[in-house]
Amino acid sequence: MNAIWDGLDRVLDDAHDVAPVDAVAHGVHLLAARRWRAQGRPVPIEWLAGERAATVLALTFPVLLARIRAALDGPIILLKGPEVAAHYPDPALRAYGDLDILVPDAAAAQRQLVAAGFIELIDYEIAHQQHPLMWRGMQLLIEVHNFPSWLRWMTPPSNERLFEIAAPSATGVCGIDTLPRPEHALLMAAHSWRHTPLRRLIDLVDVAVMADGLSPDCLADLAAEWGLGPVWATTVQTIDALFIDPSRRSLPLRTWARHLPAVRDRTVVEKHVTYWIGGFWAPTPMAKMKATAALVGDDLSPLRGEPWRSKMTRIGRAARHAFDRATPRSRDD
Amino acid sequence: MSFRVPDHVHHRGVHGEVVILDTKTDRYLGLNSSGAVIWEALVNGGSPADAADRVAERFVVSKDVAQHDVDALVQDLVRLRLLEPAQM
Numbered sequence: 001m002n003a004i005w006d007g008l009d010r011v012l013d014d015a016h017d018v019a020p021v022d023a024v025a026h027g028v029h030l031l032a033a034r035r036w037r038a039q040g041r042p043v044p045i046e047w048l049a050g051e052r053a054a055t056v057l058a059l060t061f062p063v064l065l066a067r068i069r070a071a072l073d074g075p076i077i078l079l080k081g082p083e084v085a086a087h088y089p090d091p092a093l094r095a096y097g098d099l100d101i102l103v104p105d106a107a108a109a110q111r112q113l114v115a116a117g118f119i120e121l122i123d124y125e126i127a128h129q130q131h132p133l134m135w136r137g138m139q140l141l142i143e144v145h146n147f148p149s150w151l152r153w154m155t156p157p158s159n160e161r162l163f164e165i166a167a168p169s170a171t172g173v174c175g176i177d178t179l180p181r182p183e184h185a186l187l188m189a190a191h192s193w194r195h196t197p198l199r200r201l202i203d204l205v206d207v208a209v210m211a212d213g214l215s216p217d218c219l220a221d222l223a224a225e226w227g228l229g230p231v232w233a234t235t236v237q238t239i240d241a242l243f244i245d246p247s248r249r250s251l252p253l254r255t256w257a258r259h260l261p262a263v264r265d266r267t268v269v270e271k272h273v274t275y276w277i278g279g280f281w282a283p284t285p286m287a288k289m290k291a292t293a294a295l296v297g298d299d300l301s302p303l304r305g306e307p308w309r310s311k312m313t314r315i316g317r318a319a320r321h322a323f324d325r326a327t328p329r330s331r332d333d
Numbered sequence: 334m335s336f337r338v339p340d341h342v343h344h345r346g347v348h349g350e351v352v353i354l355d356t357k358t359d360r361y362l363g364l365n366s367s368g369a370v371i372w373e374a375l376v377n378g379g380s381p382a383d384a385a386d387r388v389a390e391r392f393v394v395s396k397d398v399a400q401h402d403v404d405a406l407v408q409d410l411v412r413l414r415l416l417e418p419a420q421m
Contacts, residue, residue, distance in 0.1 A: 048348075055347040056361060059354040063343070092347070137359040 004208045005089065007243025009035050011201070015263035020044035025265040025325075027202030030054055030093045053139070054092045057082075060140050061099060065173040067135065068101065068142065071116035072109050076176055077102040077162060078169050079148060079187065080206075083178045086170035087209045094202070098132065098141040102162065106130050106146045118142065149191045152298065153279055153291030154227055156190070157183075182222055185210035189235045190228060196266075196274045197231075197281065198238055198257040208239045230281040264325075268318050271326040275299055336375045336407070337419040344372070353415055362415065367392055371403050375416065381407055 008028065012018060012035050023029040024046060033047040061082045069076060078101055085094035103109040110130040114120055118133040121141070128149050133142040150156035166177040179187060185207050192203035211219055216236070223232035234252065241250040242260060250257075256274055259266045266274070276299065279291030302311035338344065344353045351364040351372050364372050370391055374384035381403050388399040410416040 051347055052350075052352065052363075055345050055352045056354075059343050059345050059352060059361075063354065063356050092345075135359065139361075 001209070001212050004205065004212065004243050005031075008201070008205060010246070011242055011261060012263060015261065018263045020046040021325075022264045023047065024050065026200045026263055027095055028205070028263070030095055031205075034093065050095060051092070054095050056139050057096065058085075058092045060138050062171065062173050064099060064135060064138060064140055064142065065171070065176050067116070068099075068113065069173070069175045071113050071118075072103065074104055075163055075166060077166050078171065078173075078176050078178045079145070079184075080191065082171055083169060083184070084188065084206050084210060086172075087212075094206075098143050100129075100143050100145060100149075102145045102148060102159065104159065104163065106144045110144050113142070113144070148187055149194055151190050151194050151228075151231070151278070151291075153282060153287070153294050154190075157226055181210050182214055182219055185214070185219065186223055186226060186228055186232065189223075189232055190226075193231050193235075193278060193281070196271060197234070197278045198252055198260060198274075201242075201260055201263065204235070204239050204242065204260070207235055208243060211236075227283050229283055234281065266326045267323045268326045269322040272299060272318070335378055335380055335419040336411075336416045338376050339414065339417050342415050344376070346373070355413070355415060357414075362413070367402070368406060371406050372410075375407070378419075 008031060012023075012028070012032050018032060020029070023032045029047045029050050033043045033051055036043050036047075065078070078099070080100050081094075081096035081098065082091065085091040085096065088094045101109075107130065110120070110133070113133055118135055120130075121132045121134060123131055128145055128147050130144040130146070133144070134140075135142075147159060148156045148162070162179060162183070165180055165183060167180050169176040169178040171178075178184065188203065188206045188210055192199045192207070198204070219236075220229070220232060223229050234250075237248075237250050238252060238257065238260070241248045241253055253261055256270070256277070259270065276292065276296050279293070279295050280288055282288045282291040300315075302308055341357045342353060342355055344351055346352075346369065349366045349369055351369040353362040353364070353372075354360075355362070367388060370387050371384045374387050375381070379387075382400070384407075385396060385400040385403045388394065388403060389396045392399075407416065411418075
């Protein structure tokens with residue numbers, strides 16, 4: 001495990017003058033703050049604010065999970081966020097903005113939580129989850145999943161299978177389950193690639209943390225079983241090249257993923273191009289073609305309910321700012 | 334007199350400050366560096382006088398000034414039910 005943190009420290013050091021906003025875009029600002037303090041460097045105010053926010057979240061999530069547990073019957077699987085943070089040296093080093101839970105009947109659970117006092121925030125529709133919920137005054141959203149957030153061109157593992165293998169959460173909140181670490185590592189990779197391939201540094205740290213100490217062959221076999229073979233191979237190769245052995249510089253890090261070792265946000269054009277090429281990591285040639293066509297079509301189409309005029313305006317703005325920093329929000333953040 | 338943190342109050346330090354969450358009211362409270370020194374002294378079994386000693390030493394103020402500030406904060410924390418007298 002130490003190799004991951006030493007490797008990330010080396011990436012941060014080698015990047016030279018990491019812009020505060022870029023560290024935030026990569027989700028590593030809390031880890032960078034720790035590194036800057038160890039080196040006697042002043043910590044940017046943006047990161048100080050992030051540290052306070054992370055402390056608030058560390059206090060908040062157990063309380064919210066306990067209220068969710070009290071409101072719902074049946075199993076609850078906690079995904080990502082605080083579950084992954086529980087495997088960090090200090091959970092407050094991992095920022096997150098919501099609690100993702102998977103339940104057998106998401107629509108029914110949503111109604112039960114609203115009846116219990118949670119407030120539903122009406123947002124644009126996302127296939128894999130209900131509208132976000134919040135508890136008045138508490139700084140964390142809750143997302144009840146219909147199924148796990150997954151690559152758009154694939155079907156995720158069945159909920160039945162995930163509930164079969166669920167294990168107690170590492171957060172220690174009573175009655176809350178999670179996925180075993182191998183499956184959770186793959187889920188983190190799939191979720192990251194849903195947005196763009198090799199999206200940001202914290203995604204790779206998460207995968208490395210969850211996969212730490214596990215058999216690489218077993219993880220590769222499970223990835224192949226879930227249709228994630230090529231995605232997993234590229235993810236692991238990138239983690240090795242970034243954090244473990246920089247002499248193993250990978251093709252992605254030398255080309256379309258240079259934003260990772262540079263600890264900078266992708267440009268607008270980089271973001272869209274890497275989104276389109278994500279389909280190349282589908283497991284078969286036919287699947288690659290279908291996935292690429294789906295991703296390009298998805299990116300060029302309006303959001304649900306958005307007029308074409310609005311979409312064309314956004315396309316024009318993206319073209320004019322093609323080489324500017326991409327915004328941190330993805331289409332379904 | 335010593336104090337304890339009620340079960341419904343959760344707290345966590347962050348680089349010399351303290352964040353407190355009251356789960357009965359769902360309200361958050363932040364304590365700055367001097368407040369954090371007082372809080373840590375009290376929740377670890379110290380008396381207000383012990384807390385004042387730590388503040389005086391840490392922030393180079395007179396014991397009287399420190400004691401006044403400690404007493405004021407303790408009064409607020411008890412009023413907000415974030416601290417309560419420890420059972421003897």
